[in-house]
Amino acid sequence: MFERQFIDSLDFANNNRELRGEIAMTEMPRLQDKLVVPDVGFEHGHKEGINYTLRGFRDRNGQPMLKVALDGLCQLRCQRCLQGLIYPIKLVSQLRLVENWDESSIDEEDEVDSILVDHHLDVLALFEEEILLNLPFAPRHPVGVCRPVKEGYITEEIDQIEKNPFSVLSGLRYK
Template identity: 35%
Template sequence: MDALRFARSGGSLEGELRVDELPRLRDNLTSDDVAVQYHIAGGSEAGRPVLRLRIDARLWLTCQRCLEKFPERLELSNVLSVARDEAELERWESEDPLVDALVAEAPLDVASLVEDEIILSLPVSPRHEDGRCGAGFQA
């Protein structure tokens, strides 16, 4: 997908990814029983072309207290500005250091983009919810 053209045209794309399409994420999981749905919509914000991402992922992680696996559901949304080149990206970052942006690369690897967003949202130290951990600890 050409990210810049997709964003400017207001394109829409949705789909589901299998764990074998997410090799970097797979290293963080305790089971291949994974469901990842995504929706990407192109548009414009503040005069910049953007990709609006929504991701719904059901994963199995390892609790760092008891070392048992547990289910984790991630519902993510993010807006990524799409820069034409590195110079434009650097200008945006100098204007707003917190801007989430990427440089338009043709073709954009949708699976890698979704995988990146999921990996960035994973907890540093995954744990069961309070009262559900087999180790008997309370946070």
């Protein structure tokens, strides 16, 4: 079980600290409605879970930064057949730490996102946010791979999805 960790983000960057480990998808509550029931299990011996690396540093301009690297597998729901779809998560993002949002506009041309300095940053929530931002809105198996499901079931599920398309993207960040 992942032990919920908090860091002082500015201190973390200033001292080039690093955290590594592994988390289960089931430990990220905001992702659960995107995922197929976790105990469905994986075929072909895949293991669900995410390896993470969180590194703090200062960039060339002396700006405090966090680098998040996440690598693993999850099981999303195919929006065509509603069955499980193994989806690799591989993402690296760099986040500039700013004291307030005015600072974040200093350097618009690069593609670095900003987050506010947080002396009690919830590491798991940060990873969860990064994953949410990078999941496809409507994941689908490649054409021809979907397994058939009874039509009534599909219709009902699609209605639900349309009623509540994107309730989760809010929170922490970002500009």
